[in-house]
Amino acid sequence: MVQKNFMIFNQAATVDGADDLNMYDSDNLLAMDSTGAGVVTMYFRAWNEHVDAPDDIALTVVSSGDDEADRVNRVAAIDAMVSKANAVNRNGYVVAWSENEGVKPGGISAAVPTLDS
Amino acid sequence: MKTPYLYFGRKGYYVQQAPSISSNVMALTAITNANGGMLPIEKANTVDPTTLGYRVLHRAVDAVDGKRGTDYTTDFVTGELFSSATAWGANKNADDIQAGQVTNLTSVSAFIVGSGNEIVTVGNNVTAGTAGTVATGITATPNDFFYVEEVSFNAAVLPINTVGADICVPASSFMGAEALAYTAGSGVHYDQTALDQTRLYFKSGDGYGVDTVDILHTESKYRELCEAMQELCNSSIYNEAIKVHYLDKNGQRVHDAISGRGITIHRCLITSATRA
Numbered sequence: 370m371v372q373k374n375f376m377i378f379n380q381a382a383t384v385d386g387a388d389d390l391n392m393y394d395s396d397n398l399l400a401m402d403s404t405g406a407g408v409v410t411m412y413f414r415a416w417n418e419h420v421d422a423p424d425d426i427a428l429t430v431v432s433s434g435d436d437e438a439d440r441v442n443r444v445a446a447i448d449a450m451v452s453k454a455n456a457v458n459r460n461g462y463v464v465a466w467s468e469n470e471g472v473k474p475g476g477i478s479a480a481v482p483t484l485d486s
Numbered sequence: 487m488k489t490p491y492l493y494f495g496r497k498g499y500y501v502q503q504a505p506s507i508s509s510n511v512m513a514l515t516a517i518t519n520a521n522g523g524m525l526p527i528e529k530a531n532t533v534d535p536t537t538l539g540y541r542v543l544h545r546a547v548d549a550v551d552g553k554r555g556t557d558y559t560t561d562f563v564t565g566e567l568f569s570s571a572t573a574w575g576a577n578k579n580a581d582d583i584q585a586g587q588v589t590n591l592t593s594v595s596a597f598i599v600g601s602g603n604e605i606v607t608v609g610n611n612v613t614a615g616t617a618g619t620v621a622t623g624i625t626a627t628p629n630d631f632f633y634v635e636e637v638s639f640n641a642a643v644l645p646i647n648t649v650g651a652d653i654c655v656p657a658s659s660f661m662g663a664e665a666l667a668y669t670a671g672s673g674v675h676y677d678q679t680a681l682d683q684t685r686l687y688f689k690s691g692d693g694y695g696v697d698t699v700d701i702l703h704t705e706s707k708y709r710e711l712c713e714a715m716q717e718l719c720n721s722s723i724y725n726e727a728i729k730v731h732y733l734d735k736n737g738q739r740v741h742d743a744i745s746g747r748g749i750t751i752h753r754c755l756i757t758s759a760t761r762a
Contacts, residue, residue: 372487396487399691401654402758403647412761414691423691423761436641437735443647444493447654448726451491454656455724 374457378426378480379467388482391426392462395454399423401447406439407432409446415485422485428466429479442476449475489658490721494699495732496651498524498540498636498643499753501671504626510615513607514632521670523700523755524636525644526606529599531617535592539640539733542597542606543633544589544624545676551582553625554589555596555611555618562590563677581611583624588676593622606634633676635752639733653756654727655697657719659689665708666700680705681752686715695759701731702753710747717743 374395381389397414404410407430412423428450430442453465453474464472466480500522505512517526526540535541543562559568559580566573568580568587578584591597597608598617609618610625617623626632636643645651668683675681682705688697703711718728718741730741731754740751 374487396658397691398656399659399689400656400697400758401491402649403651404649406647408647412691421692421694425761436646437639439647440639440734443652444727444729447491447493451654451727452725454491455488457488 372457374454375462376453376465377462377467378465378482379469380480380482382468384469388484391482393424395463398450398454401450403440403443405432406436407442409443411450417485419485424485425483427479427481427483428477429481430476431478446475446477449477487658488724489656490719490723491654491656491727492660492718493654493727493729493732494652494754494756495639496523496645496756497731497733497738497751497754498522498634499702500524500634501631503671504544504628504630504632506628507610507625510612511607511609511617512626512632513605514634515605517604517606517634519645519650519755519757522634523753525604526599526634527642527644528601529597529642531595531598531609534594535596538642539638540634540636540643542591542608543635543676544591544608544626545631545633545671546583546585546587546589546626547629547631548627549576549582549584550625550627551578553611554581554583555593555620555622555624556581557593557621558589558591558624562588586678589624591622591624595619596622596624606632608632631671631676633671636733638737639735649758650756652732653697653699653758655688660715660719661687661689661696663687663708663712663715668702675752682706682708684708684711690759690761692759692761697759698757700753700755700757701751702755704748704750707747707749710749711744714741714743714747714749
C-alpha cells in the first residue's frame with residue numbers, strides 16, 4: 370500500500386481562484402531555506418513537471434529586526450512544516466496552513482505560492 | 487511517506503598564505519561563498535573585531551623579531567604568553583614572532599574589510615597604513631598564514647537569511663557523500679591539526695543540479711561522517727527538523743551524531759541548485 374500525505378495550503382478566505390488553495394504531496398517537498406529576514410521558502414516539485422524549477426511557497430514569519438530572533442522564527446517555521454509533512458492523516462489531507470481554518474503553525478502568518486510556469 | 491528532515495546552517499572558514507605587503511597592509515584574496523562559505527561585510531578600522539562573529543588569526547611559520555603588535559601577548563591556541571621563557575624554544579619578547587604561534591587579531595584597527603568586496607586587509611605593525619599600528623598590526627612573512635573563521639551567527643557575515651544561509655532537506659533526498667581534497671593553508675588548521683573535507687549530495691528536484699553541503703572537518707573522519715549521516719537519516723524524528731549543524735548568536739551547534747564521533751566542523755558550505 371502506498372501511504373501518501375498531502376499538505377493543504379489555503380491562503381485566501383474565499384476559495385474560488387488560482388492560488389487560493391493548493392495541495393502538494395509531501396514526498397514532493399524538495400527543500401526549505403531562509404530567503405529573507407522574515408521568510409522561509411518551501412520548494413515543491415512543480416505541478417507542471419518542469420525539471421528546472423519548483424513551485425515555491427513563501428512562509429512569512431515575524432521579522433523583528435533582531436537577527437537572532439528572526440533566525441529562531443525561521444527555524445520554528447521549518448520545524449512546523451516538517452511536522453506537517455510527516456503528519457500522515459489516514460482520513461484525508463493535512464492542513465499545513467489555512468486562513469479559513471486558522472491553522473497557522475510555527476508563527477507563520479502567510480503562505481504565499483508562486484507556481485512555476 | 488515519513489522522512490526525517492535535516493537542517494544545515496552555514497559556517498564560514500577561510501585560510502590563505504600571507505600576501506605581500508603593499509602600503510603597509512596585506513590584502514587577502516576576496517572571500518566568497520565558494521572559497522570561504524561566507525561574505526564578511528565592510529569593517530572600518532574603528533570597529534571592534536570581537537563584535538563581528540568572526541575572527542582573523544595569524545599563524546606563524548617563520549620566526550621574526552619585533553613584528554607583532556604590542557597589544558597581543560598570548561597565543562590563541564595554547565594560552566601561553568608569547569614572552570614565555572620556556573614555551574617556545576627561545577626566550578623572546580612578546581612582539582617577537584616564533585614559529586607555530588597563533589595571534590588572534592582582536593585590536594580595533596588590526597584589519598579592515600572593504601565595502602562590498604569581502605577583502606580582509608590586515609595591517610602590519612608600523613605607524614602608517616589603513617589598518618594596523620605598532621600596537622595592533624602584525625607583519626607576516628610569505629610563509630605565514632591568515633585564517634578568517636566565523637564563530638557565531640552575526641549580521642557582519644552574510645548570508646544570514648538568503649539562499650545559502652541554511653537549508654532543510656528530506657533525508658530521503660540524501661544520495662551519498664564523497665571525500666574532497668582540502669589543501670588551503672597546507673590543509674592545516676591554525677592549531678596545526680590536519681583537515682579533511684566531505685561533500686554531501688542531496689537531490690534538488692532540479693533536473694540539472696543537486697544541493698550540496700561541504701563539510702570541512704577533523705582529519706580522517708570521512709567514514710565517521712558517513713556513519714553519522716546513516717544514523718541521522720535513519721532516525722525516527724519526524725516532528726521537527728534534525729539540526730545537524732548551525733551557528734547561533736552564542737556559537738556553533740553540532741548534532742551529537744557528529745560531535746560524538748570526534749568530528750569538529752570548521753566550515754559548512756551550502757550550495758543549492760538554482761531553483762528558477
